[in-house]
Amino acid sequence: MYYKTLKKLLFKFDPETAHGLAEFALKNGGNFDFILNLISKNFSYQNEALKQNIFGLNFANPLGIGGGFDKNATMIKALNALGFGYLEYGTFTPKPQPGNAKPRLFRLIEEESLQNAMGFNNEGWEAIAKRVEKNYPFKAPLIANIGKNKITPNEDALKDYEILTQKFKDLCDIFVINISSPNTPNLRDLQDEKFIKDIFETMKNITTKPILLKIAPDMSFGKAIDLCSCAVQNGTNGVIINNTSIDYSLTPNAKDFGGLSGKLITKKSKELFKAVANELFGETILISCGGIDNGKEAYERIKMGASLVEIYTSFIFKGPSVIKNINSQIANLLEKDGFTNITQAIGVNAKKAI
Ligand SMILES: Cc1cc2nc3c(=O)[nH]c(=O)nc-3n(C[C@H](O)[C@H](O)[C@H](O)COP(=O)(O)O)c2cc1C
Numbered sequence: 001m002y003y004k005t006l007k008k009l010l011f012k013f014d015p016e017t018a019h020g021l022a023e024f025a026l027k028n029g030g031n032f033d034f035i036l037n038l039i040s041k042n043f044s045y046q047n048e049a050l051k052q053n054i055f056g057l058n059f060a061n062p063l064g065i066g067g068g069f070d071k072n073a074t075m076i077k078a079l080n081a082l083g084f085g086y087l088e089y090g091t092f093t094p095k096p097q098p099g100n101a102k103p104r105l106f107r108l109i110e111e112e113s114l115q116n117a118m119g120f121n122n123e124g125w126e127a128i129a130k131r132v133e134k135n136y137p138f139k140a141p142l143i144a145n146i147g148k149n150k151i152t153p154n155e156d157a158l159k160d161y162e163i164l165t166q167k168f169k170d171l172c173d174i175f176v177i178n179i180s181s182p183n184t185p186n187l188r189d190l191q192d193e194k195f196i197k198d199i200f201e202t203m204k205n206i207t208t209k210p211i212l213l214k215i216a217p218d219m220s221f222g223k224a225i226d227l228c229s230c231a232v233q234n235g236t237n238g239v240i241i242n243n244t245s246i247d248y249s250l251t252p253n254a255k256d257f258g259g260l261s262g263k264l265i266t267k268k269s270k271e272l273f274k275a276v277a278n279e280l281f282g283e284t285i286l287i288s289c290g291g292i293d294n295g296k297e298a299y300e301r302i303k304m305g306a307s308l309v310e311i312y313t314s315f316i317f318k319g320p321s322v323i324k325n326i327n328s329q330i331a332n333l334l335e336k337d338g339f340t341n342i343t344q345a346i347g348v349n350a351k352k353a354i
Pocket of ligand 1: 067068069071090091105114116118120135145179181210214242244252260261265267289290291292296310312313314
C-alpha cells in the first residue's frame, strides 16, 4: 500500500493511536525475517559513498531516527530494515511512567509539524533491557537515549542517569543524555555547566561507550555554544542539535504546552546548528536534528558540519520512503560536488574549515 493511502487512514486516528498502530505493525513485522527482507528490499538504500566509521562504529548511512519514536525499543529491527543507518531507543527512565495526560500529541497538518507533550512515557529500564538483550549487539549502531523520571527531583537526577548507564552499558553502542525535553518539569534546568560536569564524570566512570548530549533549541547561540563547549571540555563524544522547541511564536496554531517539531523548526534548528558548528566543528561529533525532510536539507547540515542527521516528524508526514529519498539525494549531491565519500563533505562549509 502506498503511504499516501496508508497516511489517509492513519491520520483518521488521533496521532497517538496512529503511532500505536504503526508501532504494532513494525514491532510484529520485525519478528519475521521474510517481512524484514521484504521491507528492506522495498525501502532500504545502499551506497558506498554514504558509509562512514564514527566512534569505531560502521554507519551504512548518516540518517537516524530521532529519539522518542521508539521509546520502548520495540521497533529496532523494522526501523533498520526501513533503511535508517542507526537506531535510537528511548528516551526511557529508571522506573516505568505513564507520561503526561492525554491528549498530548497534535498534528499541525498545514505546517507539516507536530506538537507533543508526551513526558517520557515508557516501560522503565527493566522491561526495556529485557527486550534489548535479545537484539544487542545489533548490525547497525544502537543508541540508548536516557532521561530522568518525572518524580525524581532535579537534585537527585544524576542518580537516574547513573542507574541507566550501569544497566545499559552493555546494551547499546552510544548513550544520549536527554536533558532537553520540554515535557518533564524543570528538566531543561539541568542544561547547566555544573550538571554537565557531574554527569559526564559520573557516566565516564561507568562506561567507555561514546556519550552524546542532546540540547534544546530554545536558547541563544551564545548559550548553546557555551553549553556544548562545556560538554566537550567534560568529555562528550558529540552533541545532537536539537530537541523540540517551545517557541510558540513559530505558529498561531500552537498550543501553549509541549514541543514543536517538523517544518516549523527547520530554520531555527539549522541556524542554531550552524552557530554551534562554526565554533565546534572538528572538536566533537555534531549531529543535526530538527525539521529535516529532504536530502538537500540534510546535505546542507552535513556541509555545515553534521556527521549524522536525524528525523522524526518528516517520517510521520512523508512515510518510510523519506528515508530512501533523503539518502539517495545525499548520494546524488555528493557525486555532483565531486565527493566520493560523505566524510569529504562533512563540515566543508563550517567557518573553521574555511
Ligand atoms: C512525539 C515526539 C516524541 C519525542 N520524544 C522524544 C524523546 O523521548 N526523546 C528525545 O530525545 N527526543 C524526543 N523527541 C524529539 C525528536 O527526537 C527530535 O529531536 C525533534 O522532533 C526534532 O526533529 P524533527 O523536526 O525531525 O521531528 C520527540 C519528538 C516527537 C515529535
